Amino acid sequence: PKRTQESVEKSKQTSSPVAGSSSPGPGTEKHGAEMPSEKKLCFKAAKEHDIPEDLAKVLENKVVERRWDLYYINMSVVEMTCLDDANGEGIVSKSVSSRSDLIPGVYEGGLKIWECTFDLIDYFSEAEIQFTNKTVLDLGCGAGLLGIVALKGKAGKVHFQDYNSTVIDEITLPNAVANCIGDSSGTGSGGGGKTHKPPSKRPKKAECSPDALTKCRFFSGEWSEVSRLLFSSNKPFSKYDIILTSETIYNPDYYTALHDTLAQLLDKNGRVYLASKAHYFGVGGGIYLFEKFVEERNIFRTSIVKTIDKGLQRCIMEMAFKDSS
Template sequence: MYGPFDENILKSSLYHINNLRYLTNSYKFDTLPQQSDLVPNEYEGGFKIWECTEDLLIYSGKLDFKNKSVLDLGCGSGLLGINALMEGAKNICFQDFNHDVMLNFTIPNVWINFFNLYNNVDFANPDFILNEMNDRCNFVYGDWGQIIHMDLIPMKYDYILTSETIYNLDNFTKLHDMFKHYIKSDGKIYIAAKSHYFGVGGSVHLFLKMLTEFKLNKKNNFIYNICYNNDEGIVPRQIIELSIPSIE
């Protein structure tokens, strides 16, 4: 399942939130897995705010989002994109694997935060918020491979922000291709991740190994840097910065 959200879906979301019936009417949360944070190819943990998202939110204080474009990849709650929006980004694309996460978690969070951004102007008029969201935000859901194939994301971006998206080895190539397809030549990519993901196979080391192998095979020209380390907790966490070297 994949696609953009059109205006009618956004209006439906705003209606339900505004009438305080949203969470009970639009989705049955008891269908989510009760004993697992993810079900591969079905539910990828989008209703949870993960530790690495907090790391990237903190690190984002060093970035200049003013008048920039941002892709929040695997957005879940949308906090990374919302933060960039609050810091002056001109447009944001929110992308998640799950339609239901986008409809029930991402869009409500963005909608509510627009009230803070505009100091509660026209609070009783959801059309005002809808127009602002349509001007500055895109919402896209689905598998990364299908998104690229159908070119569902409308542009290239100054920043790509992503958190906890390298846990599955099977998705490494598709994630790499999203980076390559949607980053501007002078853009920056920030990947917040745990050093190892026990039980699911991914790790920072293996992801960087793939990037190096792809570069040797001329599939990319990314350069990378570990720009943040957090050794608190059982599993260390890191942020990887990717960029494309300028051509002299």
């Protein structure tokens, strides 16, 4: 059928996060034909990723770009050598720009920055969310910009989780390093990155030094497995004051794992800030479906604290335990 420009635009905006796209930045999703409606969750084992001692090596062969006061690796030039999974399946060698044949349950969309990440960053400054000394988790982090903003906001601890270990090694960790090294040098971490002037409403640049990396931990794996790892690890673990999560509720098959992970990991008086599109066509998830799911579980109270009505509706939801202060 003939598609109007409007329907083409709409399908771009509503595509599933797992459909894949090469371009980081908001509003750049491409429509993927391979909507994972039959997708079932793989229980990918959890792993903690150590921060290499040689930080410069982490940024080797990476192109670092800058948007406002945030540094990030140009993902379109990251050549993926391996989208690993726990069973050793799905070893693929693909450039990020041609990943239309991604295997459902193997890659979960962490190789680009999804637009709700920027909605949530905007919301932090509008609502004056305080990260100082807080223990923060960026859940389903991809590039990890939410956690990096928390780190710049003087969070006490920031943990990053992504489904794919390759995303953590090749994108999240380098981004955290770039923001720590980049800030301390004041010149960026090299690589011929672009700079964009910050709009006045953006949060002011906060200091972040390489020492800030000692506050960070990086995990890959499926949510319930990561939760299990945190509780069973020898390292001390305290529950999170703030859990940040963007574009992670596209697939209703994952709602139980996500909900239970939030319930296990959030401090009794903690807050979850969740950014999502109203609906993800093709996969079926969305903010209202998740809201209903959470309501039925009767553990959290939810409140939609911001709605963005440009194109497809997007929302920010705050969650807290029903019996919290």
